[in-house]
Amino acid sequence: MGKRILAILVEDRPGVLTRVSGLFSRRGYNIQNIAVGRTMEPGVSRMTVTVEADPITVEQIVKQLNKQINVLKISDLTDEPSVARELLLVKVKADPVKRSDIQQMVNTFRARIIDVSPDSMIVEVTGDDEKLKAFLLMMQEFGIKEIASTGKVALYRGNKLTRETRC
Amino acid sequence: MKLTGAEMVLSCLEAEKVDVVFGFPGGSVLTLYDEIYKKGLRHILSRHEQGAIHAADGYARASGKPGVVIATSGPGATNLVTGIATAYMDSIPLVVITGQVARPFIGTDAFQEADITGITLPITKHNYLVKEIEELPGIFKEAFFIASTGRQGPVLIDLPKDLQVEEGEFRYPHQIEIYGYRPTYEGHAGQISKALALIKKARKPLIYAGGGVITSGAHQELMELSQTGTIPVTTTLTGMGSIPYDYELFLGMPGMHGTYAANHAINESDLLITIGARFDDRVTGKIEHFAPHARIIHIDIDPAEIGKNIVADIPIVGDVRMVLKEILKRFKSGETEDWCKKIQEWKAAHPLRYKQTEPGCLKPQFVIEELDRLSDGDAIVTTDVGQHQMWTAQYFRFKQPRTLITSGGLGTMGYGFPAAIGAQVAFPGQLVICIAGDGSFQMNSQELATAVHYQIPVKVAIINNKYLGMVRQWQKMFYGGRYSQTSMDGSPDFVRLAEAYGAKGYRATTVEEVGPVIEKAFNTPGPVLMDFHVDPEENVLPMVAPNTSIVEMIGGDE
Ligand SMILES: Cc1ncc(C[n+]2csc(CCOP(=O)(O)OP(=O)(O)O)c2C)c(N)n1
Ligand SMILES: [Mg+2]
Numbered sequence: 001m002g003k004r005i006l007a008i009l010v011e012d013r014p015g016v017l018t019r020v021s022g023l024f025s026r027r028g029y030n031i032q033n034i035a036v037g038r039t040m041e042p043g044v045s046r047m048t049v050t051v052e053a054d055p056i057t058v059e060q061i062v063k064q065l066n067k068q069i070n071v072l073k074i075s076d077l078t079d080e081p082s083v084a085r086e087l088l089l090v091k092v093k094a095d096p097v098k099r100s101d102i103q104q105m106v107n108t109f110r111a112r113i114i115d116v117s118p119d120s121m122i123v124e125v126t127g128d129d130e131k132l133k134a135f136l137l138m139m140q141e142f143g144i145k146e147i148a149s150t151g152k153v154a155l156y157r158g159n160k161l162t163r164e165t166r167c
Numbered sequence: 168m169k170l171t172g173a174e175m176v177l178s179c180l181e182a183e184k185v186d187v188v189f190g191f192p193g194g195s196v197l198t199l200y201d202e203i204y205k206k207g208l209r210h211i212l213s214r215h216e217q218g219a220i221h222a223a224d225g226y227a228r229a230s231g232k233p234g235v236v237i238a239t240s241g242p243g244a245t246n247l248v249t250g251i252a253t254a255y256m257d258s259i260p261l262v263v264i265t266g267q268v269a270r271p272f273i274g275t276d277a278f279q280e281a282d283i284t285g286i287t288l289p290i291t292k293h294n295y296l297v298k299e300i301e302e303l304p305g306i307f308k309e310a311f312f313i314a315s316t317g318r319q320g321p322v323l324i325d326l327p328k329d330l331q332v333e334e335g336e337f338r339y340p341h342q343i344e345i346y347g348y349r350p351t352y353e354g355h356a357g358q359i360s361k362a363l364a365l366i367k368k369a370r371k372p373l374i375y376a377g378g379g380v381i382t383s384g385a386h387q388e389l390m391e392l393s394q395t396g397t398i399p400v401t402t403t404l405t406g407m408g409s410i411p412y413d414y415e416l417f418l419g420m421p422g423m424h425g426t427y428a429a430n431h432a433i434n435e436s437d438l439l440i441t442i443g444a445r446f447d448d449r450v451t452g453k454i455e456h457f458a459p460h461a462r463i464i465h466i467d468i469d470p471a472e473i474g475k476n477i478v479a480d481i482p483i484v485g486d487v488r489m490v491l492k493e494i495l496k497r498f499k500s501g502e503t504e505d506w507c508k509k510i511q512e513w514k515a516a517h518p519l520r521y522k523q524t525e526p527g528c529l530k531p532q533f534v535i536e537e538l539d540r541l542s543d544g545d546a547i548v549t550t551d552v553g554q555h556q557m558w559t560a561q562y563f564r565f566k567q568p569r570t571l572i573t574s575g576g577l578g579t580m581g582y583g584f585p586a587a588i589g590a591q592v593a594f595p596g597q598l599v600i601c602i603a604g605d606g607s608f609q610m611n612s613q614e615l616a617t618a619v620h621y622q623i624p625v626k627v628a629i630i631n632n633k634y635l636g637m638v639r640q641w642q643k644m645f646y647g648g649r650y651s652q653t654s655m656d657g658s659p660d661f662v663r664l665a666e667a668y669g670a671k672g673y674r675a676t677t678v679e680e681v682g683p684v685i686e687k688a689f690n691t692p693g694p695v696l697m698d699f700h701v702d703p704e705e706n707v708l709p710m711v712a713p714n715t716s717i718v719e720m721i722g723g724d725e
Contacts, residue, residue, distance in 0.1 A: 011346075011347060014296070014298075015284065015285070015288075015296075018285070018288065019288060022288055022289065023289075026289050056474065056478075059474060060471065060474065060475055063470050063471035063473075064471050066470070066471070067318075067469070067471055068347065069292075069293045069313065069345060069347050069348050070347055071347050072346055072347045
């Protein structure tokens with residue numbers, strides 16, 4: 001079992017998110033995270049879904065997704081050169097004495113402090129799984145109050161595209 | 168041309184050459200029904216929406232054309248759910264039209280509001296909620312196209328009430344292109360060559376054919392493949408009729424209640440040529456033990472079926488008829504003499520059989536045999552679900568495709584009778600027999616009113632064993648004979664029930680009475696119900712216990 005990242009281009013229609021996520025749950029596939037956003041083409045959205053599944057299951061997932069009328073294209077980015085990033089907001093306890101330590105950690109991870117209040121700060125960080133995990137580990141030392149994350153988005157490296165233009 | 172939404176629906180149906188619809192009216196489809204009234208579209212009014220949709224399904228299975236059903240919002244729509252799922256599981260083309268509350272009320276828990284597109288998401292091939300009048304013609308065009316192409320299936324269109332009165336410009340598209348929907352029809356040439364090489368080399372090939380053969384109309388090509396290569400054939404429940412029963416290389420049905428020859432052939436085969444079938448667990452038994460010596464060719468129109476339950480050596484995605492035609496172009500003969508000899512020995516030594524226990528005791532299998540004999544196998548047969556369904560598949564000698572109409576995938580009790588009504592609507596002059604269970608029949612017996620009102624001359628044969636027989640059989644075999652809630656005590660007198668509706672009813676309780684009752688029923692115009700009181704404790708044999716190998720067969724072989 002490994003993590004797979006699927007980029008799914010869908011028609012931007014009401015219910016399409018339910019169609020895709022419903023398919024995952026009813027066939028017993030586990031979505032780890034999901035991010036939905038726009039593309040360059042009007043009317044087409046891009047869903048990035050991270051699933052934990054063996055290759056045979058992933059093949060089946062892709063085939064089932066392809067049967068959805070509103071699904072236009074699916075690419076499995078896992079085994080191809082690609083980049084994947086997630087954005088994470090962390091609200092961390094920030095006693096005045098700890099602030100400079102936090103600031104240092106933030107610099108190391110190329111994160112950003114985007115909000116400061118008397119006893120907490122919000123830090124924004126983007127990266128791949130490993131970086132975010134490491135960052136959270138460091139922040140735990142200060143005390144994490146809450147986190148919010150976007151889910152992963154991904155693109156092929158180089159010239160390869162998930163989809164040319166609309167046929 | 169400016170039309171109202173309701174007028175548009177009628178124009179769309181006309182453009183799709185729909186000459187009959189099944190349905191049941193209500194508040195949110197009043198305008199649509201008014202239009203049906205004005206245009207005089209033929210409409211069969213059922214007594215329950217489930218009756219209407221099973222009838223549309225029976226119509227589709229018998230004719231090959233998409234069935235159309237209409238229901239109102241809320242309870243009307245939810246009453247369709249079982250029928251939609253039934254059609255979905257067996258890949259039957261339906262266009263389901265439901266009323267919806269007016270657009271401003273959607274999402275407010277309005278009177279008779281149900282989110283039917285949400286509810287039916289997992290059981291439709293696709294569905295639509297029409298939000299703008301301009302979309303309506305295109306959606307209908309797409310719905311009929313999607314329902315009846317590729318792997319067929321039900322498509323639902325939810326039509327808000329206010330949209331039915333709104334006016335819009337009507338132009339029915341002649342052609343459509345749906346970007347996310349492009350079924351593959353032509354098989355990959357390289358794969359076909361590989362398959363051909365395997366078929367030529369095989370010494371113990373076996374064809375395992377399913378419902379896809381019937382949908383694609385590939386029965387002739389199937390026969391040709393079998394004859395050219397002298398390759399034995401087994402067909403699944405939904406594939407029944409694609410090969411005539413009496414054909415010498417036909418082995419009957421495989422699987423849980425399959426024949427000895429079919430199951431053993433699968434077990435020993437060196438090449439399983441799978442055509443429009445999907446390795447259902449009722450066919451494969453314990454999948455790890457299925458076809459242990461065989462390479463597998465899997466031809467199917469749905470890529471998602473390939474590799475779903477079993478890994479195929481040669482997958483071919485495409486329309487099975489087109490693929491078979493390609494294979495046949497380059498296939499001249501096979502070398503299967505020894506194999507066929509062995510198969511004929513199995514057939515001869517282990518035919519399907521049942522024991523006439525005490526004299527006079529009426530066996531259900533005998534009733535099926537008599538129905539077959541007296542109709543000369545020249546009938547459209549529908550069934551409900553249970554023992555009688557399996558006996559029908561085992562003992563009725565189907566000769567033609569589209570003559571067995573049965574709920575295979577979902578196994579829906581109550582399907583048979585309304586489906587028979589639909590099949591009869593498609594073929595008014597044909598003999599249509601519904602072989603029903605006493606339990607199942609009561610799930611849609613209200614449709615007697617429909618049959619009588621329209622004088623739809625369906626002949627219903629209830630295999631009355633006074634039990635939910637198939638469940639009783641499992642209780643007998645696997646639950647220590649504890650018959651928990653499977654007695655049908657309290658059922659009505661079916662003959663008098665039929666008479667109460669104005670149909671004819673006849674009963675047979677002995678072997679001698681069976682033939683005359685059937686003949687009388689076949690010769691009586693209009694709907695007729697036959698009530699056969701059969702041995703209540705008879706079991707369907709042979710049987711493979713669930714999740715065991717299909718050659719571990721219980722019974723049927725004494
Ligand atoms: C709607 C529905 N409910 C329950 C079942 C489970 N079930 C399968 S066969 C069967 C018994 C059917 O009894 P009957 O119609 O009398 O047929 P028999 O097996 O006796 O021939 C039942 C309850 C089902 N298939 N469908
Ligand atoms: Mg019964």
